[in-house]
Amino acid sequence: MTVRDGDGRLLPLAIALGGLIGLTATIVWGATGGYFWPMWVWLTLATPPALIVCGKRFAGATRGPQRQLALQAEISAVVAACLGCVWLLSGLGYFWPIWPWLGLGVALALHALVVHRDEPFRGRERQLLERVAVLTRTRRGALDVQAAELRRIERDLHDGAQARLVALSMQLGRAEARLDDRPEVAALLRDAREEAGAAIAELRDLARGIAPPVLADRGLAAAVEGLAKRSSAEVAVDARLTRRPPPVVETAAYFVVAEALANVAKHAGGAAARVTLRDAGERLTVEVSDAGPGGANPSGSGLEGMRARVEALDGTLAIVSPAGGPTVVRAELPCAS
Amino acid sequence: MRVVIAEDHALLREGIVALLREQEIEVVAQADDGPGLLRAVAGHKPDLAIVDVRLPPTFSDEGVRAAIEARERLPGLAILILSQYVEPVYTAELLASGEGGVGYLLKERVGDVRGFVDAVRRVADGGTALDREVVAELVRARAAEGRDDALATLTPREREALALMAEGRTNAAIARAMVVTPGAVEKHVSNIFAKLDLPATDDDHRRVLAVLAYLRAAD
Numbered sequence: 001m002t003v004r005d006g007d008g009r010l011l012p013l014a015i016a017l018g019g020l021i022g023l024t025a026t027i028v029w030g031a032t033g034g035y036f037w038p039m040w041v042w043l044t045l046a047t048p049p050a051l052i053v054c055g056k057r058f059a060g061a062t063r064g065p066q067r068q069l070a071l072q073a074e075i076s077a078v079v080a081a082c083l084g085c086v087w088l089l090s091g092l093g094y095f096w097p098i099w100p101w102l103g104l105g106v107a108l109a110l111h112a113l114v115v116h117r118d119e120p121f122r123g124r125e126r127q128l129l130e131r132v133a134v135l136t137r138t139r140r141g142a143l144d145v146q147a148a149e150l151r152r153i154e155r156d157l158h159d160g161a162q163a164r165l166v167a168l169s170m171q172l173g174r175a176e177a178r179l180d181d182r183p184e185v186a187a188l189l190r191d192a193r194e195e196a197g198a199a200i201a202e203l204r205d206l207a208r209g210i211a212p213p214v215l216a217d218r219g220l221a222a223a224v225e226g227l228a229k230r231s232s233a234e235v236a237v238d239a240r241l242t243r244r245p246p247p248v249v250e251t252a253a254y255f256v257v258a259e260a261l262a263n264v265a266k267h268a269g270g271a272a273a274r275v276t277l278r279d280a281g282e283r284l285t286v287e288v289s290d291a292g293p294g295g296a297n298p299s300g301s302g303l304e305g306m307r308a309r310v311e312a313l314d315g316t317l318a319i320v321s322p323a324g325g326p327t328v329v330r331a332e333l334p335c336a337s
Numbered sequence: 338m339r340v341v342i343a344e345d346h347a348l349l350r351e352g353i354v355a356l357l358r359e360q361e362i363e364v365v366a367q368a369d370d371g372p373g374l375l376r377a378v379a380g381h382k383p384d385l386a387i388v389d390v391r392l393p394p395t396f397s398d399e400g401v402r403a404a405i406e407a408r409e410r411l412p413g414l415a416i417l418i419l420s421q422y423v424e425p426v427y428t429a430e431l432l433a434s435g436e437g438g439v440g441y442l443l444k445e446r447v448g449d450v451r452g453f454v455d456a457v458r459r460v461a462d463g464g465t466a467l468d469r470e471v472v473a474e475l476v477r478a479r480a481a482e483g484r485d486d487a488l489a490t491l492t493p494r495e496r497e498a499l500a501l502m503a504e505g506r507t508n509a510a511i512a513r514a515m516v517v518t519p520g521a522v523e524k525h526v527s528n529i530f531a532k533l534d535l536p537a538t539d540d541d542h543r544r545v546l547a548v549l550a551y552l553r554a555a556d
Contacts, residue, residue, distance in 0.1 A: 155396065158421050159346075162444075166421075167348045169448030174356055177450040193448045200445045204422050214424050217397035222426050229425035229478055 011052050018045035039089050050078050065115040072111055076104040143312060147248035154210045162203050169196040211251055220250050224257050224275055232265045239277040245284050245335040252309045252333060253286045259306045260288035260329040268292025286331045294325035338461050341366040341381060343374035343400060344389040353447060360454045370394065371403030378407040378414065385461040390420040401427050405434045413437045417460045419444045423470045432549065440466035465505035465545045472503040475552040487533050498525040503548050507541050
C-alpha cells in the first residue's frame with residue numbers, strides 16, 4: 001500500500017473538501033430539520049484525513065516486518081476510533097465496540113509477537129556475521145603477510161648467506177689452486193671448501209622448501225612445468241591461466257601439485273599423470289589425476305597438510321581415489337586479489 | 338678468449354674476474370644487470386658471457402632472459418649461467434636457445450677452480466657444461482620407472498660415464514673422474530651408444546649433444 005502525500009497537498013485537500021461537504025449537509029439539515037443526521041456525514045468525512053495521517057506515519061517506518069506491523073496498528077487505531085464514534089453517536093447504549101476492539105487488539109498482539117519473536121537472536125546473529133567478516137579479512141591479511149615474509153626470507157637467504165658462502169668457497173678454491181707445492185695444506189682447504197659447499201646445498205634446500213624461486217619468477221604454470229620435469233612419473237601439464245593469482249594462492253596451488261605428484265611417483269606404479277590449471281572468474285582450480293591403482297587414504301599426513309593449506313584460504317580439496325583408480329586430487333582456491 | 342661477466346654481487350664478480358685473470362682468461366667487461374650485459378656484449382663482441390640467473394632490477398630470471406637475448410643479437414655467443422639452484426625450465430630454455438656453447442652451473446662450483454676453468458674453456462669452445470645436479474635430474478626423469486628400458490640396461494659404471502658425458506666432459510676428463518684409463522672410457526662410451534641406439538661419433542661435442550637429446554627426449 002502506498003499512501004503517498006508527495007507534495008503535502010492531499011491532507012489539506014481532504015480537509016477542505018470534507019469541510020465543504022459537512023457544511024453543506026449541516027445547512028441542508030438546518031433547512032429541513034428533524035433527526036441530526038449530518039453527524040454521520042461528519043464521521044464519514046473525518047475518516048479519509050485520519051487515514052492519510054496514518055499513511056504518512058507508516059511511510060516513515062522501516063521496511064520489513066516492522067513496517068507491516070506499523071501498518072496494522074495504524075489501521076486498527078482508525079477502525080477502533082470509528083467504532084467508538086459510532087457508539088457515541090448512536091446514543092451510548094450497550095458498549096458493543098469492546099468486542100471488535102478486543103479482536104483488533106488480539107490480532108495486533110499476535111502480529112507483534114511473531115515479528116519480535118526472534119529479536120534477541122537477530123542481534124547476536126548480526127554480531128557473529130560481522131565477526132566472521134572481520135576474521136576472514138584478517139586471516140587472509142595474515143596469510144598474505146606470511147607469504148610475503150617467506151619470499152623475503154628466501155630472497156635474503158639467496159642474496160645474503162648463500163652469496164657469502166659462495167664467495168668464501170671461491171676464495172678457498174683460489175687459495176687451494178696456489179698451493180700445488182704443499183698438498184697437505186691444499187687438502188685442508190679442499191675440505192673447508194667442500195664443507196662450505198654442503199652448507200650452500202642445505203640453504204638451497206631450505207629456500208626451495210619455502211617457495212621455489214621459479215614460482216616467484218615465472219609464476220605457477222612454469223613452476224608446475226618444473227615439477228613435471230623433475231617428477232619420475234610422466235606428467236602432462238595443461239595450464240590455462242589468464243592472470244597471476246596472489247602469491248599466497250600461487251604457493252598453496254604449487255604445494256598441492258608438488259604433494260600430489262610426489263604421491264603419484266610413490267604410489268601410482270609408474271602410471272602417467274596429468275595436471276590441469278584453470279582460473280575461471282574468482283577461482284583457481286588445480287587438478288592432478290593419475291591412472292594408478294587408486295585407493296589413496298584421504299587422511300594421510302601429506303593429504304591432510306594439503307587440505308590445511310587449501311582450507312586456510314577458504315578453498316576446497318576433493319580427493320577421489322577408488323580402488324582400481326583413477327585418483328583425482330582437485331583443489332579450488334578463491335583468488336580475488 | 339674474451340669474456341664478459343654479469344653478476345650483481347660485487348664480491349663474487351670481482352672474485353670470478355680475479356680467478357679468470359689468474360688463469361689467463363681475458364675479462365673485457367663487467368656488468369651488474371641485464372641491460373648492462375646487453376651493452377657489454379654489443380660493445381665488446383665477446384666469445385663468452387658468464388651470467389648470474391638473478392640480476393637487478395627484478396631479481397628473478399633476468400639473467401637467463403638477458404643472456405638469451407644477447408645470443409639472439411650476437412649469434413654464436415657462448416653462455417655460461419651461474420645459479421644458486423637447479424631449474425629444469427631454465428636449462429631447457431638455454432639448450433634450446435640456438436647455436437653456441439652452453440653451460441649451467443651451480444654457483445658453488447666456482448670454488449673448484451680447475452673444474453670451473455675447464456667448464457669456461459669448454460663452453461667458450463662451443464661445448465657444453467651442465468652441472469652434475471642438472472644432469473642427475475635429467476637422468477632421474479628419463480630413468481623413471483617403466484619409461485625407459487634401454488637406460489635400465491646400463492651398468493652402474495656406464496651410467497656414471499653417461500652422466501659425466503652429459504655434463505659435457507671429454508673422454509680424458511671422464512677417465513680422470515672415474516679413475517680409469519681412456520681406453521676403458523672408450524669402451525663404456527661405445528657400449529652406451531650401442532645400448533641407447535645412438536649414432537656413434539668421434540666428435541666430443543656432437544656426442545654430448547646426442548646424449549642430451551636422448552635424455553631430454555622425454556620432455
